[in-house]
Amino acid sequence: MIDLYTWTTPNGRKVSILLEELGADYTAHAVDIGKGDQFAPDFLKIAPNNRIPAIVDRETGLSLMESGAIMLYLAQKHGRFLPAGDDYWACVEWLMWQMGGLGPMLGQTHHFVKYNKGKAPYAEDRYATEARRLYGVLDRRLEGREFITGDYSIADMASWPWISRFEWQEIDLGDFPNVRDWYLRIADRPAVQKGYQVPKYVNEVPMP
Ligand SMILES: N[C@@H](CCC(=O)N[C@@H](CS)C(=O)NCC(=O)O)C(=O)O
Structure with missing residues (x-):
């Protein structure tokens, strides 16, 4: 199970689209960046750059910020959407x-x-x-x-x-x-x- 911290923006949508493509089990948590939710101390623990998206993988305990890193992690974990060779x-x-x-x-x-x-x-x-x-x-x-x-x-x-x-x-x-x-x-x-x-x-x- 993946916890996805996200908002209705391109960087957030990259990850929710990938999770949907993977058919992964995930829960989306809204971080309203218009209201300043990205500066909440609990969010900063997993996303120190105060930007969405971020994830926590409940299976491994790993937390990640930066959409590119998150996409590589999820694609590698599922062995999909990252070609070989x-x-x-x-x-x-x-x-x-x-x-x-x-x-x-x-x-x-x-x-x-x-x-x-x-x-x-x-x-x-x-x-x-x-x-x-x-x-x-x-x-x-x-x-x-x-x-x-x-x-x-x-x-x-x-x-x-x-x-x-x-x-x-x-x-x-x-x-x-x-x-x-x-x-x-x-x-x-x-x-x-x-x-x-x-x-x-x-x-x-x-x-x-
Ligand atoms: N390089 C970061 C950029 C993340 C980013 O800029 N996120 C924007 C939304 S698309 C954000 O959280 N903005 C909040 C703010 O500017 O305070 C990534 O790809 O994850």
Whole structure:
């Protein structure tokens, strides 16, 4: 049994989607980051960086923060969604790309382009440009591929929830047809539809 501490954001949804895909036994605990729950002393014991998501594996007692580490742990534990051979490193490579690039840069895009429009034109332009660059990188990677690395893997599950905010990023998925097709392919999965609504319903999965 896994305790998942999460909220209705891309980093949280990555893990709830993976848990749903694995058919794992888990309980979701809502950490309302709008209300400051991420600073509660009990939460900081398992997530010292005061960010969601975090997990506790009741079977082993292990606690983990950082969505990339959590995804690697769960995929390894279940022996699924982490390919073997050369694809293993491709999967880790693209997971790290999401963790170090796509997630943080799109997070800044949300901050400046969606929530603070007009306040900092330089930053708005910088992150809007970077968002388009990253979509281009993903679009080229997906040329001739159904998924980022061979079969559907944690590399896809890590990036997909960030792309699901394409409207916030003012991105027209029509400009990135490989990303659009990949996005729709994954959106069609029942586990993705279910994991998206954890820890609570906010909206339907956005459709281009
Ligand atoms: N690198 C971390 C980032 C986690 C993160 O930024 N989580 C956001 C929600 S998506 C959060 O908890 N924000 C709370 C805050 O900014 O105080 C991960 O991938 O787990």
